[in-house]
Amino acid sequence: MTEPSSLSPAVFVHPTADVEEGAQIGDGTKVWRLAHIRSSARVGAGCVIGRNVYVDEGVTIGDRVKIQNNVSVYQGVTLEDEVFVGPSAVFTNDFRPRAQNPDWKITPTVVRRGASIGGNATVVCGVVVGEHAMIAAGSVVTRDVAPYQLVAGNPARPKGWVDERGEVVSRDVDNPPRRS
Secondary structure, three states, X not given: OOOHHXXXXXXXXXXXXXXXXXXXXXXXXXXXXXXXXXXOOEEOOOOXXXXXXXXXXXXXXXXXXXXXXXOEEOOOEEEOOOOEEOOOOEEOOOOOOOOOOOOOOOOOEEEOOOOEEOOOOEEOOOOEEOOOOEEOXXXXXXXXXXXXXXXXXXXXXXEEEEOOOOOEEEOOOOOOOOOO
């Protein structure tokens, strides 16, 4: 475990959190109760890592990211700047999981800047969630999500388009609005 004294004084790590040696955490980030950040994980500046969040080895989390309670971010997942991940959301990293698989390969997933993932959503590995896209709570994302697209359901399907604040600007799923 990384000793709190080896982190920047501008980082808050709750006494029950486990930050392994070699993890990088940016200034102004708060790591709350029972969170676990593995070695070689990189967490940017100004982030909030909620209770019982697990950040695996090699994960990259950008600046000003908020991850709510009970989320696991596994190897192969990249969260760019200003991403929101709701409580109990799930990321996968293996298309064919087995308890014993010597040929196991990580399948990368990328969540682009400003995207929001609702609580209890599942993001299946191999997808790219576009900038400022919004995934509704409880959705199962099995395909790429376009920038500013709103998706919902199981499997997640397009429901419209949002702006940078997350406000719905169109329900015409076939024609994204023009950006100025």
